[in-house]
Amino acid sequence: MKQPATLPTLRRQGAALTVLALAVVLAALAGLCFGSQGYTPLQLWQAWCSGDPQNAVYRVLLHVRWPRTLAGLLAGSALAAAGVLLQAVLNNAMASPNVIGVNAGAGLAALCAAALWPAHPNAVQPAAFAGALAAALLVYGLALGAGVSRTTLVLAGLAVSGMLTAGMNTIKLLYPNAIAGASDFLVGGLSGVTLSGLKGAVLYLITGTLLALLLAADLNVLCLGEQSAASLGLHIGAVRFLGILAAALLAGAAVSFAGLLSFVGLLAPHIARRLVGNNHRILLPAAMLLGAAFVVLCDVLARCLFAPFELPVGILLSLIGGPFFLGLLLHGRGRRMYD
Numbered sequence: 001m002k003q004p005a006t007l008p009t010l011r012r013q014g015a016a017l018t019v020l021a022l023a024v025v026l027a028a029l030a031g032l033c034f035g036s037q038g039y040t041p042l043q044l045w046q047a048w049c050s051g052d053p054q055n056a057v058y059r060v061l062l063h064v065r066w067p068r069t070l071a072g073l074l075a076g077s078a079l080a081a082a083g084v085l086l087q088a089v090l091n092n093a094m095a096s097p098n099v100i101g102v103n104a105g106a107g108l109a110a111l112c113a114a115a116l117w118p119a120h121p122n123a124v125q126p127a128a129f130a131g132a133l134a135a136a137l138l139v140y141g142l143a144l145g146a147g148v149s150r151t152t153l154v155l156a157g158l159a160v161s162g163m164l165t166a167g168m169n170t171i172k173l174l175y176p177n178a179i180a181g182a183s184d185f186l187v188g189g190l191s192g193v194t195l196s197g198l199k200g201a202v203l204y205l206i207t208g209t210l211l212a213l214l215l216a217a218d219l220n221v222l223c224l225g226e227q228s229a230a231s232l233g234l235h236i237g238a239v240r241f242l243g244i245l246a247a248a249l250l251a252g253a254a255v256s257f258a259g260l261l262s263f264v265g266l267l268a269p270h271i272a273r274r275l276v277g278n279n280h281r282i283l284l285p286a287a288m289l290l291g292a293a294f295v296v297l298c299d300v301l302a303r304c305l306f307a308p309f310e311l312p313v314g315i316l317l318s319l320i321g322g323p324f325f326l327g328l329l330l331h332g333r334g335r336r337m338y339d
Helices: 007-033 041-050 056-089 102-116 121-146 150-174 182-187 195-214 216-222 226-231 236-258 264-276 280-304 313-334
Strands: none
Touching: 007 041, 007 056, 007 264, 007 280, 041 056, 056 195, 056 216, 056 236, 056 264, 056 280, 102 121, 102 150, 102 182, 102 236, 121 150, 121 195, 121 236, 150 182, 195 216, 195 236, 195 280, 216 226, 216 236, 216 280, 226 236, 264 280, 264 313, 280 313
16 A cells, blocks of 8 residues: 655655745746747736826737736646546556647547637637547547557557547548648647637636546556456546546647647656655645646747747647656667557
8 A cells, every 4th residue: 555655755846846936936937928929027017007008018918928828727637637637547557638638538529629610719719628538439449459568558549549630631631721731720829829729728728637636546446457456446447538528628629729639748747756756745736836837938039039939839849848758668679568
């Protein structure tokens, strides 16, 4: 049985959470201040207090910087939490929303909703959730049928993700007018996010986050192994389904407004685990804070590196996450974790 955390461990975890929370605040401030035109915090505060719609700084803050920064925080925290959930319920350190096809399922369903029902933008969020859930269950079902192993699960996810990506490209070709801006969506970006676009995703994000936090104690038990968990009275099937459901809610909501952001759900959980350990009651909030700060900071870099030209943040995330993923593969193979 898992031993209670010692006082030094609790202090270390508390310090890590405090630092991560501070990092989120600083990242949000950077997201508001930096871009093609930089502003000081004082300028932003004065513009906000003025409330003058004729003030250029106020308009940029209200309609561009604030929605974009908020979207980065929400998408990063949601994808990080989804990654923690998937790694726990699938018992696979390589699992993440983009690796096993959850993001691709959400993306295909969102594009289909936008193409088939362009007059009903509110259909995008439920469609993205349904697509994410269907993809996660499909991959898990394929892995069960082939004999669950870490390698089988990852390969099944990559295969499903490839097929779903082909479906997205097909929708993009068949309905070019109905899904204008699909290129940015497929890469992942925050440049076109509005507050109204975020409102529809909030309910899914809140529901998924609450469900994830409620499952934290059960995830700790599940990680002891199936036999130990069953002997302690845990309903393994129910916990796994609820974990996949929560991950689909979070990933589907994030994809619906931020597009196919890659590797956040892989990077954040692994780094957070190094900082605070494997207790999911601490790991989940730590990963969410880390994911939120990471996406916003990457978005700031994507805006500033080639200003006045702007990279979609998904490109930068892939450039950082790809080597990290390869490192996990090589490290895991050396320890025979993924054979």
